[in-house]
Amino acid sequence: MSGTFVGMPAFPKAAHEAVHNATLRGNLRHATHTIRSKRAKAVAEVSDWAALREAGKQIKDHTLRHLDDYLVQLEESVTAAGGIVHWAADADEANRIVVELVKMTGETEVVKVKSMATQEIGLNEALEAEGIHAYETDLAELIVQLGKDRPSHILVPAIHRNRGEIRDIFAREMSEWGRPAPEGLTDTPAELAEAARLHLREKFLRAKVGVSGANFMVAETGTLVVVESEGNGRMCLTLPETLISVVGIEKIVPTWQDLEVFLQTLPRSSTAERMNPYTSTWTGTRDGGAGEGDGPQTFHLVLLDNGRTDTLADEVGRQALRCIRCSACLNVCPVYERAGGHAYGSVYPGPIGAILSPQLRGTGSEIDASLPYASTLCGACYEVCPVAIDIPEVLVHLRERVAEGGQATRGGNRVVLKPAKGHAAERAAMRAARWAFSHPGALRTGQRLASRTRRFHPRTLPGPGRAWSETRDLPAVPAEPFRDWWQRTQGGKEAEAK
Amino acid sequence: MSSRDVILGRVRRAIADVRQDDTPYEQAVDRSYLREHGARSVAETVDLLAENLADYRALVHHCDADGLAATIAGLLAERGSASVVVPAGLDEAWLAATEVTRVPDRLDNTPHELDAVDSVVTACAVAIAETGTLVLDGSPDQGRRRITLVPDHHICVVRVPDQVVSSVPQALERLDPARPLTWISGPSATSDIELDRVEGVHGPRTLEVVLVSGE
Ligand code: SF4
Numbered sequence: 001m002s003g004t005f006v007g008m009p010a011f012p013k014a015a016h017e018a019v020h021n022a023t024l025r026g027n028l029r030h031a032t033h034t035i036r037s038k039r040a041k042a043v044a045e046v047s048d049w050a051a052l053r054e055a056g057k058q059i060k061d062h063t064l065r066h067l068d069d070y071l072v073q074l075e076e077s078v079t080a081a082g083g084i085v086h087w088a089a090d091a092d093e094a095n096r097i098v099v100e101l102v103k104m105t106g107e108t109e110v111v112k113v114k115s116m117a118t119q120e121i122g123l124n125e126a127l128e129a130e131g132i133h134a135y136e137t138d139l140a141e142l143i144v145q146l147g148k149d150r151p152s153h154i155l156v157p158a159i160h161r162n163r164g165e166i167r168d169i170f171a172r173e174m175s176e177w178g179r180p181a182p183e184g185l186t187d188t189p190a191e192l193a194e195a196a197r198l199h200l201r202e203k204f205l206r207a208k209v210g211v212s213g214a215n216f217m218v219a220e221t222g223t224l225v226v227v228e229s230e231g232n233g234r235m236c237l238t239l240p241e242t243l244i245s246v247v248g249i250e251k252i253v254p255t256w257q258d259l260e261v262f263l264q265t266l267p268r269s270s271t272a273e274r275m276n277p278y279t280s281t282w283t284g285t286r287d288g289g290a291g292e293g294d295g296p297q298t299f300h301l302v303l304l305d306n307g308r309t310d311t312l313a314d315e316v317g318r319q320a321l322r323c324i325r326c327s328a329c330l331n332v333c334p335v336y337e338r339a340g341g342h343a344y345g346s347v348y349p350g351p352i353g354a355i356l357s358p359q360l361r362g363t364g365s366e367i368d369a370s371l372p373y374a375s376t377l378c379g380a381c382y383e384v385c386p387v388a389i390d391i392p393e394v395l396v397h398l399r400e401r402v403a404e405g406g407q408a409t410r411g412g413n414r415v416v417l418k419p420a421k422g423h424a425a426e427r428a429a430m431r432a433a434r435w436a437f438s439h440p441g442a443l444r445t446g447q448r449l450a451s452r453t454r455r456f457h458p459r460t461l462p463g464p465g466r467a468w469s470e471t472r473d474l475p476a477v478p479a480e481p482f483r484d485w486w487q488r489t490q491g492g493k494e495a496e497a498k
Numbered sequence: 499m500s501s502r503d504v505i506l507g508r509v510r511r512a513i514a515d516v517r518q519d520d521t522p523y524e525q526a527v528d529r530s531y532l533r534e535h536g537a538r539s540v541a542e543t544v545d546l547l548a549e550n551l552a553d554y555r556a557l558v559h560h561c562d563a564d565g566l567a568a569t570i571a572g573l574l575a576e577r578g579s580a581s582v583v584v585p586a587g588l589d590e591a592w593l594a595a596t597e598v599t600r601v602p603d604r605l606d607n608t609p610h611e612l613d614a615v616d617s618v619v620t621a622c623a624v625a626i627a628e629t630g631t632l633v634l635d636g637s638p639d640q641g642r643r644r645i646t647l648v649p650d651h652h653i654c655v656v657r658v659p660d661q662v663v664s665s666v667p668q669a670l671e672r673l674d675p676a677r678p679l680t681w682i683s684g685p686s687a688t689s690d691i692e693l694d695r696v697e698g699v700h701g702p703r704t705l706e707v708v709l710v711s712g713e
Contacts, residue, residue, distance in 0.1 A: 027692070030692070030693070031692070031693055034693050035693070045535075046535060047532070047535060047536075048531040048532040048535070051528070051530055051531035051532075052531045054528060055527055055528060055529060055531055058526060058527040058528060059526075059527050062521075062523060062526040062527065064513070065513055065516045065517075065519055066513075067509045067513065068506050068509045068510050068513075071505075071506065071509070072506070081676070087500070087501040087502040087504075087505050088501060089501045089504050089505055093501060137700070138690075139688045139690040139691070139699055140688075140690035143690070156689070156690055156693070158690060158691075162692060163691055163692055166691055189691040189692065189694040189696045190696050192691055193688055193691070193696040193698075193699050196699060197698070197699055197700060200700065201613070201700070204609070204700070205609040205610050205613060205648075206609075218675065221675040221676065223675045223676075229686070229687050229688060229689070230686055230687070230688045230699040230700050230701070231647065231686035231699060231700035231701025231702075232699065232700045234643065234647050234680065234700075234701060235647065235700050235701075237643075238642075238643045238644050238647055239609050239644060239647075249505065249509075254523055255523070256670065256675045257667075257670060258527075259670060260666050260667040260670050261531070263666050263670075263681075264666050267629075271689065273554075273683070274550065274554075274628065274629040274630060274683070275626075275629035275630065275631045275666075275681070275683040276683065277554070277682065277683050277684050277685070277686055277687050277701070278680065278681065278682060278683075278686070278701065279679075279680070279681035280643075280678075280679070280680055280681075281675065281678070281679040282678055283675060283676050283677075283678070293605045293642065294636050294642045294643055294644075294678045295642075295643060295678050303505070305501075305504075305505045305508065309505060309508035309509050309512050310508075310512075312508075312509065312512035312513060313508075313511065313512035313513075315515060318512075409512065412504070412507070412508040412511070
């Protein structure tokens with residue numbers, strides 16, 4: 001598994017395959033609908049939700065506008081508490097730093113807390129290449145790792161697997177990595193979880209190095225925060241002597257008080273719980289902070305850029321950096337629900353992935369250029385987002401970038417992008433649409449013509465449109481153009497009056 | 499140039515368009531969200547804590563200060579525990595009624611040694627009613643993080659009402675960020691398999707909370 005999923009086909013092709021997988025669609029539908037309705041209930045319990053959402057947005061926006069100051073402040077406070085801060089401009093540098101730090105401990109095994117940042121940079125593969133085994137300890141990540149698979153959801157990475165598949169993976173693979181699955185393992189969730197507990201416990205108890213990300217970093221105090229459910233996070237943060245945390249620079253909040261906003265909005269948005277089972281905070285090392293012999297002796301913080309500053313440079317797109325990775329937008333997205341997480345070709349699937357990946361990685365590859373189109377622009381993602389990221393706005397902005405080219409920042413430099421290859425047909429269509437919309441007469445005639453001839457419309461487009469329509473069903477043209485219907489019925493009033 | 503300089507330089511160029519904004523932080527964020535949700539009496543807040551703890555499948559017990567030792571002894575006996583980890587600063591009286599073998603929380607306890615212990619008894623720093631959360635801050639009566647993590651059975655004593663707050667904002671005010679904090683809302687749980695909730699993957703599978711009133 002690679003952090004960037006090199007060689008992924010563009011979204012339309014990957015999605016095309018995924019929607020024909022009935023098991024996947026069934027699993028996804030069940031999961032997203034379950035979390036979605038639970039979330040709505042959890043949010044309804046909090047009468048000041050709108051105010052919390054606005055405060056979360058403001059905190060993150062303010063931090064991003066002063067990110068240099070807060071990064072320097074964070075570095076000072078982490079150092080004062082006994083931690084060591086490293087800076088990594090890209091994935092390679094971050095991987096090199098972590099590999100070096102692990103080698104210095106003399107260990108060849110690390111236990112890992114689920115973390116998007118380390119997946120993004122492909123850390124497990126980088127460690128493996130140097131003979132260091134990284135064990136994922138989150139149950140879902142374990143399923144993904146044992147299944148030699150890729151995560152497909154931010155919060156429940158193995159959402160695409162059902163219990164039967166999980167049983168088979170455990171029975172087949174666990175012995176390769178350590179303690180084998182118990183004889184006669186059935187597919188009840190309780191038994192599967194127990195098998196994972198036993199398998200991982202021996203690793204936790206002997207682990208000398210833990211690797212994590214963080215949900216938040218508090219600039220004024222140097223405190224890091226991990227929010228989780230299973231206790232594997234606590235294990236990795238507590239038992240090893242050395243802790244290495246790889247964290248994106250956008251995870252900063254200025255003050256301790258700011259956590260009161262996010263510790264209310266994050267659990268309710270992500271797992272639809274009032275509070276997640278475990279939250280751990282740590283400030284420096286066991287001897288540096290007030291911990292008095294608690295936690296790791298050595299703490300390294302690797303601050304990761306890897307495209308974040310390029311994203312920050314985009315005035316419309318920078319709001320994606322407010323994301324607290326709650327995954328609420330995935331669960332409401334009609335496109336995600338059908339296509340699944342793998343089709344997005346990155347560790348960030350769903351609506352947030354569609355705006356974050358092309359910004360972090362640029363739109364140079366086919367998959368990244370196709371991601372801004374992986375949406376219906378229905379707006380549901382914006383509605384649920386606890387930090388009010390206007391995902392549709394960014395999608396449209398990125399579509400324009402892909403289709404038209406234009407100014408962007410890559411690797412810290414201003415560049416002028418050419419229109420992405422393969423988007424010529426869309427560009428032509430956009431231009432035609434713009435012309436038609438500014439010539440109402442032509443639009444009307446065209447629509448009437450389309451209505452009358454609709455029986456003869458092809459399912460796919462001919463010529464340059466074929467690539468586009470191969471993976472999309474063309475919308476059926478209604479029997480009567482909207483404008484005509486409006487004129488005939490006075491906007492539906494007539495029907496109501498009857 | 500170091501990567502630190504590279505990144506900070508990129509950040510500064512990226513936000514050149516907004517850098518003039520010097521609204522102080524206190525004014526940049528509208529804090530008109532609530533300090534607590536709904537008006538409750540002290541007793542109602544404690545009831546809400548018990549209710550929300552139970553909702554997340556913690557086992558909740560009530561007693562007064564005089565009955566605490568017997569309650570704890572009873573819980574250990576019911577569980578069939580042969581050994582219990584004890585933080586250095588735990589009130590001696592709390593374990594006065596039980597004969598169970600005590601394992602002191604020491605820096606040189608290995609994780610394997612802790613794994614062989616049946617139960618742990620601790621106090622807490624603060625409990626949050628609205629979310630059903632216990633917060634441990636590593637004070638002497640709570641011990642190191644590891645002791646409430648490795649044994650499978652955690653008994654946590656909450657002094658009511660003075661250790662109970664309504665909400666997350668009120669809890670943060672009481673806590674010291676320099677200390678290692680663990681927030682616990684029910685026992686360890688996972689919903690990773692078809693979203694069926696299963697308790698106890700890696701942390702303690704049983705969480706018992708004793709709400710002790712009066713002193
Ligand atoms: S974009 Fe918003 S809703 Fe989606 S994961 Fe990020 S914070 Fe959650």
